[in-house]
Amino acid sequence: MAKARLSDRISLSFKDHVRSVQFQIRRGARTSRPTAAPMPLQAARAVDTLVSRFQSAAIGMFAERLRRSHNSAFPGTIAAYFGPEAAELRSFTPEIYYAVTDLMRRFSDGDCLVSEALVEEVHDRMRERHGAAISGALAGDVSEVIAACAALAAEFASVRPIQAWDWAPNQVSLPRHFLVSPNQYVAFLIGLSIAVKSRAEVRQDDPPLTDEDILNLVDLAVDARFAELSATITSRNPSAHLTKAFAEMLPFIA
Numbered sequence: 001m002a003k004a005r006l007s008d009r010i011s012l013s014f015k016d017h018v019r020s021v022q023f024q025i026r027r028g029a030r031t032s033r034p035t036a037a038p039m040p041l042q043a044a045r046a047v048d049t050l051v052s053r054f055q056s057a058a059i060g061m062f063a064e065r066l067r068r069s070h071n072s073a074f075p076g077t078i079a080a081y082f083g084p085e086a087a088e089l090r091s092f093t094p095e096i097y098y099a100v101t102d103l104m105r106r107f108s109d110g111d112c113l114v115s116e117a118l119v120e121e122v123h124d125r126m127r128e129r130h131g132a133a134i135s136g137a138l139a140g141d142v143s144e145v146i147a148a149c150a151a152l153a154a155e156f157a158s159v160r161p162i163q164a165w166d167w168a169p170n171q172v173s174l175p176r177h178f179l180v181s182p183n184q185y186v187a188f189l190i191g192l193s194i195a196v197k198s199r200a201e202v203r204q205d206d207p208p209l210t211d212e213d214i215l216n217l218v219d220l221a222v223d224a225r226f227a228e229l230s231a232t233i234t235s236r237n238p239s240a241h242l243t244k245a246f247a248e249m250l251p252f253i254a
Contacts, residue, residue, distance in 0.1 A: 012093070012117040023113040023164060073211055074099040075193035077201050078137045078145055081152075082126070092123045096190070100161065103186050106215070107174050110166035112182075118161035125155045130239070137198065145198045146250065150243040153191025157184045157233045175219060177226035188222045188229050189215070195246055196254050209254055217253050225249065 074095075081092045097116045104112040126134065130151040136144025160183040178185045193214050200208045209217070222229065225245070232241035 008090070009117065009120070012120055016115050016117050020113060020163075023111055074102065075190075075197040075211060075214060077198040078134070078148055078194060079198075081194070082134045082148070083138055093120045096122070097161075099190065100186055103189060103215075104162070104165065104182070107178055108165075112162065112166070113164040115161045115163050118159050118163075122152070122155045122159050122161065125159070126152060129155075140202050142199055142202055143247075145202065146195055146246050147239070147243045149191040149195035149198070150246045151239040152194070153187040153246075154233065154238040154242050156187035156190060157181075158238070162186060175223045177223055177230075180226070181230065184230055184233060185222060185226065188226070189218055191242070192218045192222065192246060192249065192253070195250060199250060200254060205254075214254070221249050221253050 076095070080086060081095060086092060086095075093116060097114060097119045100114050100119070101112060104114070126148075130148060133144050133148040133151055137148040162183045165182055175185065196209070196214050196218060197211075229242065229245055232238050232245055235241045
């Protein structure tokens with residue numbers, strides 16, 4: 001197990017490094033600096049294509065657990081990320097990583113750089129610090145579902161997996177508070193969306209909200225109460241304060 005964990009961490013670090021190189025190439029192709037000419041567009045595209053092919057080939061050699069499931073959709077329930085099957089496949093990291101990149105693209109066409117190794121650190125923190133909440137959530141306790149999802153948001157905001165982001169000025173749908181802290185905004189979106197989905201499953205809501213409806217409603221809620229949510233992250237006990245805030249918000253979302 002220890003060897004597998006070490007191997008996974010090396011693989012994730014390698015993927016992050018390749019993505020960082022690709023991000024810098026794309027940024028360099030777009031950025032004009034007075035002291036240095038930007039990389040010619042044709043050359044940048046050629047290098048970008050080469051790195052993309054190398055990345056795809058390299059990732060294809062990684063263990064299956066480090067790849068995204070073809071059937072994945074966001075948000076899933078808490079069990080999709082912390083249940084027995086998810087624990088066995090260790091699917092939390094790739095599923096949340098791609099959920100983050102998809103959410104970033106939802107707001108802007110600009111490139112983003114997200115560290116998959118730091119997403120893995122979020123998972124480790126959840127297992128080490130919030131095991132009781134996860135167990136209660138998997139048992140169907142709605143209050144523990146909220147606690148586990150709030151903890152996930154708090155840990156994500158603390159770890160800050162979103163490393164860099166290029167603003168695309170043509171985007172008019174960008175939430176006003178997203179620019180303040182993309183990591184916090186996305187953290188709250190992830191935590192609340194999973195809470196809504198999980199709560200609906202426990203209550204057996206019929207008909208349930210679609211994933212798109214959940215994301216739209218949660219986006220509005222987070223944008224409206226961002227200042228309050230953000231204040232919890234700098235408090236002495238972020239998870240507890242965020243749990244209270246999520247519990248107050250959920251009845252108005254779904």
